[in-house]
Amino acid sequence: MSSASLFDPAEPMKEIVVRNNLAAAKLPEESILAEALAAGFNEEDVFAIKLALEEAMTNAVRHGNRNDPSKQVVVRYAINARKVTILVRDEGGGFKPEHVPDCTAPENIERPCGRGIMLMRAYMTEVSYNADGNEVLMIKVNER
Amino acid sequence: MPEQTTRVKVTKLGNLNLVQFADRKILDELAIQEIQDELLKLVGERDDGSRLLLSFSNVDHLSSAALGMLITLNKKVKEKKGALKLSDIKPQIYEVFKITRLNKMFEIYDTLDQARASL
Numbered sequence: 501m502s503s504a505s506l507f508d509p510a511e512p513m514k515e516i517v518v519r520n521n522l523a524a525a526k527l528p529e530e531s532i533l534a535e536a537l538a539a540g541f542n543e544e545d546v547f548a549i550k551l552a553l554e555e556a557m558t559n560a561v562r563h564g565n566r567n568d569p570s571k572q573v574v575v576r577y578a579i580n581a582r583k584v585t586i587l588v589r590d591e592g593g594g595f596k597p598e599h600v601p602d603c604t605a606p607e608n609i610e611r612p613c614g615r616g617i618m619l620m621r622a623y624m625t626e627v628s629y630n631a632d633g634n635e636v637l638m639i640k641v642n643e644r
Numbered sequence: 645m646p647e648q649t650t651r652v653k654v655t656k657l658g659n660l661n662l663v664q665f666a667d668r669k670i671l672d673e674l675a676i677q678e679i680q681d682e683l684l685k686l687v688g689e690r691d692d693g694s695r696l697l698l699s700f701s702n703v704d705h706l707s708s709a710a711l712g713m714l715i716t717l718n719k720k721v722k723e724k725k726g727a728l729k730l731s732d733i734k735p736q737i738y739e740v741f742k743i744t745r746l747n748k749m750f751e752i753y754d755t756l757d758q759a760r761a762s763l
Contacts, residue, residue: 522672522673522674547705547736551671551705551707554671554707555707555708558673558707558708558709603744604744604745609715609746609749610715610716610719615708615711615712615744616707616708616709618708618743618744619707619708619740619743619744622739622743
């Protein structure tokens with residue numbers, strides 16, 4: 501993580517572990533979104549978190565764990581009135597975000613190419629990956 | 645009579661097909677796959693099936709997988725020398741097109757009438 505990260509490693513986090521399939525991948529969403537609303541995030545922010553989380557979970561299941569049903573996805577999160585912090589880790593070999601082709605380039609437009617990551621970055625305040633590339637950190641700050 | 649399938653409603657409007665979505669949130673991968681299958685079938689099977697007008701008036705949200713589906717559909721429509729127009733896209737969805745710069749790839753109209761007039 502860069503020194504400018506909003507991530508607070510000392511903040512206690514809840515953990516939800518799900519099996520590696522797209523139906524199970526929806527399970528953490530309900531608790532996280534409900535807690536974000538209860539913490540004072542508005543509906544627009546909560547939707548942004550929902551969209552980013554769905555993209556992150558889909559990436560973990562499909563690209564990280566390569567649809568392997570024996571694998572799992574670990575979601576850790578911390579929510580307070582100021583920010584929502586979510587970590588999504590898969591059991592895959594990881595990837596380098598800088599190696600993902602630019603999906604806005606005309607030659608890549610028909611390829612699967614990180615459009616989800618692009619949306620995550622647009623909707624969240626901070627998105628970064630660990631050195632192994634198998635865990636994404638997403639933070640949404642409550643700007644109100 | 646409109647043709648009702650599970651995920652999309654297809655209505656003939658002259659020589660084009662108006663497609664409306666049953667789901668308000670097109671996020672789920674399985675639903676997206678079903679929508680794609682239905683639309684590709686329409687494009688592949690009918691002579692005029694590649695002239696499509698997609699109305700998003702019922703749709704509140706799209707995911708990146710849904711964008712991928714639209715890109716695949718657009719490619720297929722082009723192969724058949726048809727036309728694909730999008731209309732009635734809510735601001736929060738248009739934002740998704742803008743972020744990914746797909747607003748430049750698709751023909752997007754404010755209203756159904758404007759999209760029809762362009763065909």
